[in-house]
Amino acid sequence: MTTNDPGDDDNTPPATNRDTDTPTTSSASDPAADTPTTPSASDPAADTPTTPSASDPAADTPSASDPSSDVAPADVPPAGGEPATTPHTPSPTRAPTQAHIPAQAHIATHITEHFGDRAQISESFGDTTIDVAPTDWLDLLTYVRDTLDFTFFDWLTGVDDPPDTFAVVVHVYNPTAGRRLLLRTHVPKESPHLPTAVDIYRGANWHERETYEMFGVIFDGHPNLVPLLLPDGFEGHPLRKDFILAARVAKPWPGAKEPGESGHGAPSRRKTLPPGVPADWGPPDA
Numbered sequence: 001m002t003t004n005d006p007g008d009d010d011n012t013p014p015a016t017n018r019d020t021d022t023p024t025t026s027s028a029s030d031p032a033a034d035t036p037t038t039p040s041a042s043d044p045a046a047d048t049p050t051t052p053s054a055s056d057p058a059a060d061t062p063s064a065s066d067p068s069s070d071v072a073p074a075d076v077p078p079a080g081g082e083p084a085t086t087p088h089t090p091s092p093t094r095a096p097t098q099a100h101i102p103a104q105a106h107i108a109t110h111i112t113e114h115f116g117d118r119a120q121i122s123e124s125f126g127d128t129t130i131d132v133a134p135t136d137w138l139d140l141l142t143y144v145r146d147t148l149d150f151t152f153f154d155w156l157t158g159v160d161d162p163p164d165t166f167a168v169v170v171h172v173y174n175p176t177a178g179r180r181l182l183l184r185t186h187v188p189k190e191s192p193h194l195p196t197a198v199d200i201y202r203g204a205n206w207h208e209r210e211t212y213e214m215f216g217v218i219f220d221g222h223p224n225l226v227p228l229l230l231p232d233g234f235e236g237h238p239l240r241k242d243f244i245l246a247a248r249v250a251k252p253w254p255g256a257k258e259p260g261e262s263g264h265g266a267p268s269r270r271k272t273l274p275p276g277v278p279a280d281w282g283p284p285d286a
Contacts, residue, residue, distance in 0.1 A: 148174065215239055
């Protein structure tokens with residue numbers, strides 16, 4: 001029995017050598033091994049980036065105290081941890097105070113404390129109406145504007161209130177609370193004078209001019225109390241209840257004919273005057 005020579009050609013694979021073409025498994029201690037090794041954390045030349053320290057002045061992460069930084073302080077990640085995220089909370093809107101939301105009872109309380117029994121307060125269709133004498137008119141307008149925040153002037157008008165007075169009504173609005181308020185006073189028909197409200201609400205200028213020409217109420221102290229809508233030379237105040245509607249007599253009144261005018265039926269009777277025309281006024285045959 002013969003022993004095979006290691007140099008003989010047989011099926012046994014040759015010994016591996018790192019100088020041969022056949023790759024061999026590198027040893028963990030071999031510095032020339034081709035297999036990449038995980039760099040050590042203590043290796044200064046390691047390619048793995050490390051988290052910059054908060055005390056590192058050369059760190060790329062912008063500091064919260066850096067004025068040139070675009071990152072908010074809450075977004076700066078802490079050293080060695082996950083980035084801290086703080087949800088954005090919108091700043092709360094300041095709720096209006098009680099002084100800026102005058103409820104109906106709140107308005108009545110303030111008016112009663114200031115005017116006492118000189119002011120009468122009533123409710124109608126959800127609106128509050130305050131009645132005062134002409135001597136308290138400007139005081140009322142000033143008080144609701146400055147104290148109750150009814151700063152928006154809406155309109156002013158007159159009302160023929162038979163038999164002896166004209167009512168002057170002002171509608172104002174509180175834009176913060178969204179509430180309306182009616183202010184009212186009465187002047188006698190024999191002397192319909194009232195102080196102007198232009199110095200308190202500038203928008204009352206033209207409204208007082210219209211009320212003057214339509215009802216004849218004179219607003220003392222008005223800067224330019226002249227007719228606003230009616231043509232020059234117009235006589236009378238057309239929104240008074242005693243104003244004679246002459247056009248209803250001068251022109252044929254529309255509607256059905258009087259009895260006898262159609263040529264058949266009952267005999268003719270005295271014609272009735274149109275509404276708005278006094279019984280003792282008109283043509284002789286009326």
